[in-house]
Amino acid sequence: MTNTAQKRMVQFRIYRYDPDQDAKPYMQDISVELESTERKLLDAIVKLKVQDDSISFRRSCREGVCGSDAMNINGKNGLACLTEIDTLKQPIVLRPLPGLPVIRDLIVDMTQFFKQYHSIKPYLINHDHPPERERLQSPEEREELNGLYECILCACCSTACPSFWWNPDKFVGPAGLLAAYRFIADTRDQATNERLDNLEDPYRLFRCHTIMNCVDACPKGLNPTKAIGKIKEIMVRRMV
């Protein structure tokens, strides 16, 4: 605890675009003084908003659970609330998530992302009568869902994926495919065949070229590439 009492200035370059006023986007240089207790990037952005209330961004839980404050931080997608300011090179360059239409400043239109997520039917499909209590799984079966259910749909992975940039309308994207495998792997789900049919397409699943930007970008440390590999493995098992 050496510099607990010290304040510090932090430099930012922020992507600004208000479609009602600006003909095109521009980068704004701005700095903010932070207390030593303000350690996360979100703290700084909230303070920036006090200085200049026209800066727009999304945020909610401020603890890496809601996924609202995903943005491109010094060229890499991440959550502002989980990013330590002192680990970042200054000026800290903030841009909206790449590949999605910008609504304003750091706020993007996530419609395409959620359309793809909905397309994999992200819910349990089971046509049996619901049991009196719950549908049970063995500990091993439940173990299979670890690393899959934790996704918070922040879109850091999908918007870091070149395949999603080129074909956001057809390629499901890493977040959607991770969710797809979450239900394929779930022993309580009865729609495995339909789910596999839905993905067996040159675009929806097979646009993934194992670039692994998704793994690099995921702020929750999940591995969509591995999940995609497992879907392919199951498809091969089904075919041969």
Next chain:
Amino acid sequence: MVSRIVVGARYGLRDWLAQRVTAVVMAVYTLILAGALLSGPSLSQDAWRSLMSGGFMRFASFLFIGCLCYHAWVGVRDIWMDYIKPTGIRLTLHVLTLLMLVGCAGWAIQILWRL
């Protein structure tokens, strides 16, 4: 016409798997060829000709050419699918790629048969 997004062409898995299988065949062929060249006499035209005209090498080289073309077809088509959006241009590029690869395969096989 309403431009709806259509997916579901069903050849994704087949081509993905074929690309991997053809890659393995090509890798094995490369090892066999490298082994034969390194263990054989110095590289003269006669040595090359006798190596490539043997029954096994003809069989292996034919497989290699077929695999190379299929592998290249999936790879190049992937590039067109990623970057070329208008269906007409993409179809034209697909056809040109196919014709090019079939032509090259025919030419390579003809050279092999002539040995």
